[in-house]
Amino acid sequence: MFSQIVLFFCVFLSLSSATTTGTIKGRLDLAANNITGFVLARTSFRLYQIGNFSTEYPYAATTTLQDDKGHFEFANLPLNDGVNATTYYVMYPTSMDFNLKPNRILVEFQNLENGTLHLNAFKNFFGRENFPSKDIIYPEELQSMSVDPYIEVELLHKAPIRSYLQTRNVSIFSTGIVGNILNSRWKLAGVITLIALVIFPIIVEKLDPETARAIKEEAKRKQREKYGAVTSK
Ligand SMILES: *[C@@H]1O[C@H](CO)[C@@H](O)[C@H](O)[C@H]1NC(C)=O
Ligand SMILES: *[C@@H]1O[C@H](CO)[C@@H](O)[C@H](O)[C@H]1NC(C)=O
Ligand SMILES: *[C@@H]1O[C@H](CO)[C@@H](O)[C@H](O)[C@H]1NC(C)=O
Numbered sequence: 557m558f559s560q561i562v563l564f565f566c567v568f569l570s571l572s573s574a575t576t577t578g579t580i581k582g583r584l585d586l587a588a589n590n591i592t593g594f595v596l597a598r599t600s601f602r603l604y605q606i607g608n609f610s611t612e613y614p615y616a617a618t619t620t621l622q623d624d625k626g627h628f629e630f631a632n633l634p635l636n637d638g639v640n641a642t643t644y645y646v647m648y649p650t651s652m653d654f655n656l657k658p659n660r661i662l663v664e665f666q667n668l669e670n671g672t673l674h675l676n677a678f679k680n681f682f683g684r685e686n687f688p689s690k691d692i693i694y695p696e697e698l699q700s701m702s703v704d705p706y707i708e709v710e711l712l713h714k715a716p717i718r719s720y721l722q723t724r725n726v727s728i729f730s731t732g733i734v735g736n737i738l739n740s741r742w743k744l745a746g747v748i749t750l751i752a753l754v755i756f757p758i759i760v761e762k763l764d765p766e767t768a769r770a771i772k773e774e775a776k777r778k779q780r781e782k783y784g785a786v787t788s789k
């Protein structure tokens with residue numbers, strides 16, 4: 557696949573046998589790239605409980621990769637009690653080095669009548685509602701994700717390297733006031749106009765007296781014509 561980086565981020569979501577707690581097991585599978593120390597340190601997974609919750613506060617946790625195979629886990633997640641009760645979590649995978657898709661996953665735990673937990677996962681893109689709005693006639697359905705054997709998420713692309721520090725080229729023509737003016741066409745034009753305005757009368761004075769007088773007379777004549785034309789109206 558040449559240098560193009562194609563990565564797969566696989567999440568295994570498994571259920572714990574306990575009725576009141578759930579476990580989310582995941583895996584970051586880099587098909588083309590090995591998980592290096594950088595990826596390990598710069599990848600994290602945030603989980604927030606949304607919707608109904610039975611604890612005092614909604615659950616929130618952050619976890620990181622456990623090993624270079626990409627395993628991670630959220631354990632002892634509180635679940636709502638009762639038959640058919642559902643508990644919702646939203647998981648955000650984040651990485652400094654890669655943009656992940658989907659960047660938001662809605663995870664649904666459901667207590668079935670026979671006592672087992674059922675798990676669903678939905679692609680829940682950024683900016684979209686967690687649940688399709690009931691107020692809309694044709695609500696946008698969330699896209700279901702396969703949870704068996706794992707949830708597979710493609711990586712969008714490698715995140716661009718951002719430069720946090722810009723070294724300045726310390727030349728007088730590229731920095732400071734001079735650089736500022738030289739880099740702006742309009743400022744440069746203004747400066748040239750200003751210089752011309754200052755220099756032009758001096759040049760006129762330096763011309764021979766006859767020519768200088770002629771130029772001045774011409775200017776005065778034009779002025780008179782202008783005002784004469786205005787007042788004669
Ligand atoms: C990943 O690691 C294996 C074994 O350490 C190595 O053979 C392979 O070349 C590495 N792949 C990349 C893309 O670095
Ligand atoms: C929360 O619980 C109420 C009543 O128990 C129910 O009507 C509502 O649909 C639930 N909301 C969610 C998001 O499950
Ligand atoms: C749970 O859901 C199933 C299927 O939707 C339904 O048949 C059953 O009556 C529900 N049980 C309770 C206690 O609401």
Ligand SMILES: *[C@@H]1O[C@H](CO)[C@@H](O)[C@H](O)[C@H]1NC(C)=O
Pocket residue numbers: 668670672
């Ligand atoms: C419980 O019910 C679901 C479907 O309703 C089924 O897939 C699952 O195998 C059942 N589990 C047990 C332990 O019977």
Ligand SMILES: *[C@@H]1O[C@H](CO)[C@@H](O)[C@H](O)[C@H]1NC(C)=O
Pocket residue numbers: 724725726727
């Ligand atoms: C400034 O820019 C010039 C030409 O772009 C380059 O040759 C020079 O090395 C730069 N100086 C610094 C300090 O970056």
